[in-house]
Amino acid sequence: MGSVTVLCAVRGAAETDVVLALGGPGSGATVTRRCGDVAELLAAAAAGAGAVALVSGDLPGLDREAVGRLRAAGVRVVALGDDVAPAARLHALGVDAVVERYDEALLLAAVRDAAPGAAAPDRLVLGQGGQDVDEALAGQDGIGLEDVVADDTTPRRGRVVAVWGPVGAPGRTTTALELAAALGGLSRGRRRHGRARREAAATATEHALVVDADTYGASVAARLGLLDDAPGLAAAARAAAHGSLDLPTLARHSPVVGGRLRVLTGITRAARWPELPASAVEVVLERARELADWTVVDCGPLLEADELLMYDTHAPQRNGATLAALQAADVVVVVGAADPVGIQRLVRGLEDLREVPVPVAGERVVVANRVRASAVGSRPEAAVRDALARYAGVEDVHLVPDDAAGLDAALLAGRTLAEEAPGSPVTAAFEALAERVRATVAAAVPAEA
16 A cells, blocks of 8 residues: 555644654655645545545634545545544544544554555544453543433434425424334323233333424424424534434433433524534434434435535534434334325325435335325225225325314314323324334344344
8 A cells, every 4th residue: 555645634733743653764755745734624625635634623613524525435534533622522523543542653553554455444543552442432421321401311223314305394203202202102091902002101201302403494302392492403413413412312312201211402593504404413313322222203204315515525414413313213114194285295205215315224114194085085995995906006104183173272282192192093003003104114123234
């Protein structure tokens, strides 16, 4: 392998020593650009001026988005850590390697190992005297379970369910809330017998988190009667972008609204969508897997990359949060309204979902919402099934009946339907949907092993 080209963005007195070490005889590296800030570093990376970026861990503007742009340009990132920028935070930003203390031999080894084509480990921390990186991460303040802010935040490996549907208010938010309530065992007062009672007991300890990632019309907070100025997802995304999102922080931003159900509220105004970059939402959802057994994401209706911004590939993408949720999802629940317009939009939406510009590996579960004879004629269940089978090839659709009075009462009370009207047929339909989601995830486990 030839000499490794390096973009150097190191601050302070150490810069001279670093540049001399990299440019010395036999170093195997060449400094091609000395960058004064992140903007210059990104420009040099985009121009193909280097293969590895060596940065100070406390470089202003160094966040997950910047690291993502460097990697998208084909540049590996090595960070010099210190007490201000510990290894755990730097790895949370997505860097390839961290040199915790300056040492010429360690520095050169990190640069060579991070070079494209080198067989580098997924996470590399040098300068810890042989300490394993997982031990280093576990030893960071704030990660220990004794510091978690609530008794239900024991780390776990949960599942992510993305609830998506086309434009036209097909019931994405209602589906997300009621599905999360059912997965979290929030339904009260319903009589269960025999096997149903045993199944309910088996899932009674599961925790659910509903995340409002709709960048066009976030409404989970209003639906539950929460304060509009609650920071929620935007605050968690900011922490994720700076590498400081840990389990207690996420728990603080996602209050318990009932039983074992938490909520991470969305942006208060649609104009704030740039606060939810895909790179940060990815981290939030990954951390959410540790907080809850089930994370249910209420997604926005649009899937395409923003065409008006395609001339600038580094511009923020309004649909990035939705695409990140779909990419992370273990199950994608696709919701459509059970009326002529809603069915037509659902058929087209399923086609759009197959052409989404990110890989979506999660199994799809199609839901027809508000099934009623007044909208589709007599025998509405059969009519909806026949239409989706004929025009979308969907042979197995989950039907949710209409209960306008019950849903209105829940909205007025600021509660889920499972709490307000546990005996509603809609509550039963969402409990059945929750069981179907569980079964879908369980069936996928052998394939992942």
